[in-house]
Amino acid sequence: MSTAQSPVPAPWPALRAAHHTVVPRRPVILLGPHGPVTVGSVAEAHLSALAAWPHWIGIDPGAVTLHFGGDIGAIDTHWATVNEALRTQGLIVAWRDEPYGVWDDQEVSHATIERAASRFWGTLTLGAHCNGYVADALSRPTHLWVAQRSLNKPTDPGMLDNLIGGGVPLGQSPWEALQREAFEEAGLAPDEIALATPGRVVALHCDIPEGLQREHLHVYDLRLPAGRTPQNQDGEVAWHQCWPVAEALAAAAEGRFTTDAALATLDFAVRHGVVAAHDPLAVALEALVAGAASGAPAAR
16 A cells, blocks of 8 residues: 555545544554464553553553463453453443454454454454445446435434445455445345445544544445435435535535545545546545455355
């Protein structure tokens, strides 16, 4: 992944936020069954809280080292004990009771932690977002389906979002998570969402109130026929509206979309030629691209 910094056209807050970090952090190294691997980072201000477990956590000037045990079961059990205590102290918030993988940069999982704990530890998370669009007779995108998040959502209530979007839990690939979310968020049948096509992976590395958001956002596209209206099923979406592509991009530029959704929308626009490759927006996004999104598993 390129780390080059490019001028970001104003305002586009999502592009600015995607790699904005000011909080000093210390790398976290997990000693697992296959040797040491760097899996995240912890805020310097929280190091004192980790001193309660000297038998499991080594705190050195250059890194925090986790000695949770030699097998995955021990690692998961002991890490969960620490996370429950940090939750009690108010250092881990918005608990979900949802297991997430502790991924390395190649998206290989080395352990399991509670989803909310990933921000405290700065571990990599995976996301899957899908741009639903309508095209003309020449297959040129004309409109994008825009969702407004429910006002009752714990994160980013009322913000604009893509047709489908969510985190990837343990045991699922981004493609599989997309298939699961399709009905819940948009009422799409399996044969409809199976037609989604992979776009690119956008990498985020930014400070948020809960800690550090380090994420690989897998972006997908789904062309919907004119007249096919998404219908939310789980109450987490207030409405879906079909907007001209230019209107959706303008809303993203104004900061009305969530950061993930704005980046997914821009990635769509660049790949479909709505935003030219030499445009400063495309250049700024390219610095965040980490590869191609994962697609459907090969048929056996």
